[in-house]
Amino acid sequence: MIATPRLSLLLNWYANPYHTPLFMAHHLGFFKEEGLSPAIMETTDPSDVTDLIGQNRVDIALKAMIHTYAARAKGYQVVSVGTLFHEPPTGLIFLKSSGIKEFEDIRGKRIGYIGHFGRIIIDDLARRAGIRHDAFETVRVGMNMTDAIMNNRIDAGMGIGCFQQVELEQVSGQETDILRVDELAGLGCCCFCSILFLVNEVYLANNQDAVRRFMRATLRGMQWTLENPEKAYDLLCEQIPNLRTEIFRKIYISCLPYFSRDLINVDRDWEKVGLYTQQLGITNEHMSSRSCFTNDYLPERPYATLPPLDGTYISELQAS
């Protein structure tokens, strides 16, 4: 008997609104039309994803740009073949009632981070601000920043403005704020946190056409999502009912502007983050940004013809 080989896809997080384009490509049969049968898996610990794709244990995985550099620095032959979500505002998130106003206020506070590199970023920001290493405490919280703040295990945590900050605001019913890493570190953008499609070079060498078909179906899912944002959210919730809450609906709307409309890896972003990872001591000057990504597996331009989402559109959705 011959079994259909499955394409294993590992998400960077639990299935959530910013994965909508993938679930649309799945649900609407775009993957199937490309002859693909993806098995979409979630991680219970985001830090596991780099090892699993680096060790070629899954075919395609989602992870941020900074992790891609870190993976290659670790010797993992992983490469980004596209961008799902770009430049989400990322930073230190907290309740205004925490008394934190500027980064200097982390003195004496408990700061939550997702995984290893979040901690490196916090330590770097503290060094830039001249804050002693022992003047604050860091706590690893994985995917659970909001829960950790609500249960008083941390005072603030690293997260994404359109996700954890929205979640914290909704769950707490209080005012929140974010100190953006790009501003604190003078990066000009939060592209270090852009979420990418990673493959192992060993897998890619033997599956070039499958990757090309996967990205084509994903782009169709992306375009369908952006053209039918409300229907897309309903279809997402049908597949993942836990997301059918007002909080996740607000997160979805907040995430819409950060979807990559053409899935392209942006050279400028890779260069910026390349320099940032060098500053952080994650990579050295021998690391070439060009070795980390390729756009060769993305469809030709005609696919990407959507107008940018403007604020009006989003506020209409929010009002609805």
Add this chain to the structure above:
Amino acid sequence: MIATPRLSLLLNWYANPYHTPLFMAHHLGFFKEEGLSPAIMETTDPSDVTDLIGQNRVDIALKAMIHTYAARAKGYQVVSVGTLFHEPPTGLIFLKSSGIKEFEDIRGKRIGYIGHFGRIIIDDLARRAGIRHDAFETVRVGMNMTDAIMNNRIDAGMGIGCFQQVELEQVSGQETDILRVDELAGLGCCCFCSILFLVNEVYLANNQDAVRRFMRATLRGMQWTLENPEKAYDLLCEQIPNLRTEIFRKIYISCLPYFSRDLINVDRDWEKVGLYTQQLGITNEHMSSRSCFTNDYLPERPYATLPPLDGTYISELQAS
């Protein structure tokens, strides 16, 4: 550079209360003490799990007994090395307000099933009850039975009494009922739905010691869970905050009695389910139940010394 190889563990469902022993073994360092570094992944479609373990894409996966027979019938060389959750009451779950009282009442109704084999079971029950194939409708709902009933996409669905029935009752605030498959089909037990630890024989041949160490750590996690049920639930929620709800707490308490205290594969259950899968036409008489499982990788008996959980204990918890 040498990376620590990870042990990939794929759950049969989203992370939920009946996975607590695994998260305890992980959180309390039992896996680490065995030199293991598991990456725990969730599925977004339970039907994917059989292919992924059957194609040796993950190291260890959780799946039910009936799926293990089906996998081997399909030519997949998978074998169960232990039991996590045994004989959960499984059947047709519905709101009393649906008007369903006995199985005959499915005529004209929409019946939800999780995946392929749930549907085979429904069709078999209908045949036994002399209900025509076209007298009712079947709808595939995956992990989302309760959501599908609440959104009026189905009238009843196949599920587990200690999980989906509790969930439906809590979400709807109405009275629910279950028609147990073991009673309808005269099986004597719901062992076909027992949740097992599956490995691919190719993986097992090369990783016998790792599997042995995994099962030993898992048994410690199981025993810790049963000895500290409230603490275990708190630790689970710290790792998976989405589970910190009254509904999941009730599901957790309802699931406690079905945890396998020694993780052993029960020969009698395998034989019963072997006959059932033959009746269902999933296997034939050439399928040997002994080929589907082994207890050779479980720790020696001294580990399994817990008293059975009695009803008093559960009701105290519920009252608490």
